[in-house]
Amino acid sequence: MSKTLFDKVWDSHVVKHIENGPDVLFIDRHLVHEVTSPVAFLGLKNRGIKVLYPERTFATADHNTPTRNQHLPVKDPLSANQLRALEENANAHGIPYWGLGHKKNGIVHVIGPENGITVPGATIVCGDSHTSTHGAFGAIAFGIGTSEVEMVLSTQCIMQPKPKSMRINVSGALSEAVTPKDVALFIISKLSTSGATGYFVEYAGDVFKNMSMEGRMTVCNLSIEMGARGGMIAPDEKTFDYIKGREYTPKGKDWDAAMEYWETLYSDDDAEFDKEVTFDASEIEPMITFGTNPGMGIGISNNIPLAETIDGAVATYKKSLEYMDYNEGEPMVGKPIDFVFLGSCTNGRIEDFRAFASIIKGRKKADNVTAWLVPGSHKVEEAIREEGILDILTEAGFELREPGCSACLAMNDDKIPAGKYAVSTSNRNFEGRQGPGARTLLASPLVAAAAAVTGKVTDPRELMHEEVLA
Amino acid sequence: MAYDKFNILTSSAVPLPIENVDTDQIIPARFLKATERKGFGDNLFRDWRYNSDGTPKEQFVLNNPIYSGKILVGGKNFGSGSSREHAAWAVYDYGFRCVVSSFFADIFRGNCLNIGVLPVQVTPEFLDKIFKAIEADPKTELEINLPEQKIAILATGESESFDINDYKKDNMLNGFDDIDYLLNIQDDIEKYAENTPL
Ligand code: SF4
Numbered sequence: 001m002s003k004t005l006f007d008k009v010w011d012s013h014v015v016k017h018i019e020n021g022p023d024v025l026f027i028d029r030h031l032v033h034e035v036t037s038p039v040a041f042l043g044l045k046n047r048g049i050k051v052l053y054p055e056r057t058f059a060t061a062d063h064n065t066p067t068r069n070q071h072l073p074v075k076d077p078l079s080a081n082q083l084r085a086l087e088e089n090a091n092a093h094g095i096p097y098w099g100l101g102h103k104k105n106g107i108v109h110v111i112g113p114e115n116g117i118t119v120p121g122a123t124i125v126c127g128d129s130h131t132s133t134h135g136a137f138g139a140i141a142f143g144i145g146t147s148e149v150e151m152v153l154s155t156q157c158i159m160q161p162k163p164k165s166m167r168i169n170v171s172g173a174l175s176e177a178v179t180p181k182d183v184a185l186f187i188i189s190k191l192s193t194s195g196a197t198g199y200f201v202e203y204a205g206d207v208f209k210n211m212s213m214e215g216r217m218t219v220c221n222l223s224i225e226m227g228a229r230g231g232m233i234a235p236d237e238k239t240f241d242y243i244k245g246r247e248y249t250p251k252g253k254d255w256d257a258a259m260e261y262w263e264t265l266y267s268d269d270d271a272e273f274d275k276e277v278t279f280d281a282s283e284i285e286p287m288i289t290f291g292t293n294p295g296m297g298i299g300i301s302n303n304i305p306l307a308e309t310i311d312g313a314v315a316t317y318k319k320s321l322e323y324m325d326y327n328e329g330e331p332m333v334g335k336p337i338d339f340v341f342l343g344s345c346t347n348g349r350i351e352d353f354r355a356f357a358s359i360i361k362g363r364k365k366a367d368n369v370t371a372w373l374v375p376g377s378h379k380v381e382e383a384i385r386e387e388g389i390l391d392i393l394t395e396a397g398f399e400l401r402e403p404g405c406s407a408c409l410a411m412n413d414d415k416i417p418a419g420k421y422a423v424s425t426s427n428r429n430f431e432g433r434q435g436p437g438a439r440t441l442l443a444s445p446l447v448a449a450a451a452a453v454t455g456k457v458t459d460p461r462e463l464m465h466e467e468v469l470a
Numbered sequence: 471m472a473y474d475k476f477n478i479l480t481s482s483a484v485p486l487p488i489e490n491v492d493t494d495q496i497i498p499a500r501f502l503k504a505t506e507r508k509g510f511g512d513n514l515f516r517d518w519r520y521n522s523d524g525t526p527k528e529q530f531v532l533n534n535p536i537y538s539g540k541i542l543v544g545g546k547n548f549g550s551g552s553s554r555e556h557a558a559w560a561v562y563d564y565g566f567r568c569v570v571s572s573f574f575a576d577i578f579r580g581n582c583l584n585i586g587v588l589p590v591q592v593t594p595e596f597l598d599k600i601f602k603a604i605e606a607d608p609k610t611e612l613e614i615n616l617p618e619q620k621i622a623i624l625a626t627g628e629s630e631s632f633d634i635n636d637y638k639k640d641n642m643l644n645g646f647d648d649i650d651y652l653l654n655i656q657d658d659i660e661k662y663a664e665n666t667p668l
Binding site: 020035039049063078082146150151157159161193227312410428433436 | 487488489490492494495498499500502503504505506507517522545546547550551552553554555556558573574575576577580581584585635636637638647648649651652653655656658659662663666667
């Protein structure tokens with residue numbers, strides 16, 4: 001029978017199928033961080049059991065960590081306590097722990113691929129919804145709740161009904177300044193934040209084929225924002241080149257054996273999807289959001305849609321604009337902003353810093369803007385230095401911070417103050433996501449850079465065409 | 471952790487007719503710093519419920535004493551966003567045992583089922599009827615009958631059936647959780663693992 005990529009990976013991981021119930025799914029690799037794990041470890045303790053396969057589990061500290069002075073003790077006692085709990089739990093169960101200051105430390109979805117924990121055809125989970133990032137490698141990867149973290153720690157399995165399948169095709173050539181982030185925000189704006197709920201998505205078409213691994217990660221990362229459990233892209237030469245030689249990928253004979261399996265990972269020609277949608281790449285512009293969910297995005301040159309033209313509840317739409325203090329029908333370009341955040345598991349990789357640097361090079365940070373540039377990991381930070389990007393940033397008046405989730409969820413000190421506007425390369429513009437009362441405009445690193453040097457929402461294409469005085 | 475059994479729940483309900491209520495609203499990230507599952511109900515809907523100085527926002531439904539009960543009724547796409555189970559814990563800890571909506575985000579729905587909060591998905595029309603019934607009488611009661619998979623508005627007698635898979639239904643009725651099940655089939659799991667390289 002012909003199968004989709006998703007079927008192939010899922011079916012081969014089913015330990016047991018329960019009639020009119022979930023599948024028992026084996027999890028190859030499990031990523032753990034400080035926020036969603038302590039109660040799970042407590043559960044194990046209460047049952048008097050140990051982690052079944054500690055060698056399949058990896059722990060890092062990222063959500064709660066400061067992005068300055070990481071060598072000093074963490075000031076907030078609650079955060080410090082949570083970090084200590086993770087370290088103690090990891091040690092007690094023999095789990096590798098990459099805490100603050102460790103050279104492999106960083107955002108969980110950045111360090112997975114960097115260290116070769118993420119491989120094609122694997123099942124990967126983490127107590128964080130953006131686990132979908134790892135789908136870029138042809139893995140089934142999705143976020144789970146703490147009860148499920150406890151299941152994986154204690155039995156290396158979770159119980160889930162098999163999701164339906166959806167294929168999203170984007171073909172054609174992308175226009176200038178349109179990045180993977182824009183492709184994803186465009187799709188979400190078309191499907192809405194619940195358009196893919198109940199589905200697992202496969203991305204197909206030349207746009208994704210031609211995309212870098214970093215770009216594929218950005219796209220898969222945002223799958224959850226259309227409601228999907230996860231998203232994946234069939235592995236190809238680019239994928240294999242990226243992972244080869246990384247610490248946790250198979251070596252020698254094991255690599256050859258793995259390649260044999262990985263090369264079977266694609267959707268068969270006549271495989272059927274429960275739903276299929278197609279978009280034309282040429283329709284996509286650099287995107288920006290204007291509301292309080294990631295589906296509320298528009299091409300940057302457009303005006304905020306009128307309430308009467310949207311589908312969905314008008315009251316909810318108006319409440320959202322009220323929170324943003326925006327009016328329907330207004331243009332986005334020219335709107336003043338206060339903060340810029342470059343970072344997160346969506347856009348905190350080296351390619352994102354390269355894009356940001358390409359715009360700010362030879363320009364200066366706008367005086368009214370506070371910019372937080374936060375690399376996704378120490379390895380990204382290192383590359384930023386090695387490639388000379390740090391010099392470009394410094395010269396333009398920017399400062400680089402230390403890695404972590406930072407203002408993506410504002411659990412640490414990096415909170416956008418109430419009422420302020422932030423152009424953010426992260427993934428969620430929910431009310432208060434970046435701090436109580438904060439207003440978030442989601443966009444690509446290029447749009448973020450254009451805002452950072454002009455102090456307002458600016459079409460990056462304008463700057464790209466402008467001569468920069470050396 | 472095993473949880474309370476769920477059979478038939480009859481209660482008044484708290485209405486929240488807003489769409490796309492995300493888990494950052496249900497419990498903001500800054501309240502996720504605990505290492506134990508305690509006290510999350512205090513911060514349920516924190517930023518909708520309280521001003522920044524901690525005084526209650528009078529107009530928010532949880533601060534309005536005419537509404538109460540063990541059932542929370544929310545708008546479409548309830549629980550979207552972050553996978554934080556803390557959102558389900560907050561709902562539970564506040565005292566809700568059932569959430570009704572016309573559409574749930576996947577992870578939130580799963581998290582609820584895993585801790586003993588029953589997510590009941592109804593048609594948009596029925597959701598509307600519930601909101602109207604509560605508007606007419608805030609004390610109006612809903613009956614959630616899990617064995618029969620039925621939800622009814624007692625005052626009008628209107629009812630609708632809802633879906634839940636047999637396995638989860640059995641778990642809810644008996645207060646079992648998935649880990650009990652998985653620990654019981656550990657031999658199968660270990661056999662599978664032996665044939666699965668890292
Ligand atoms: S960067 Fe944001 S979305 Fe990504 S793991 Fe951290 S908190 Fe979650």
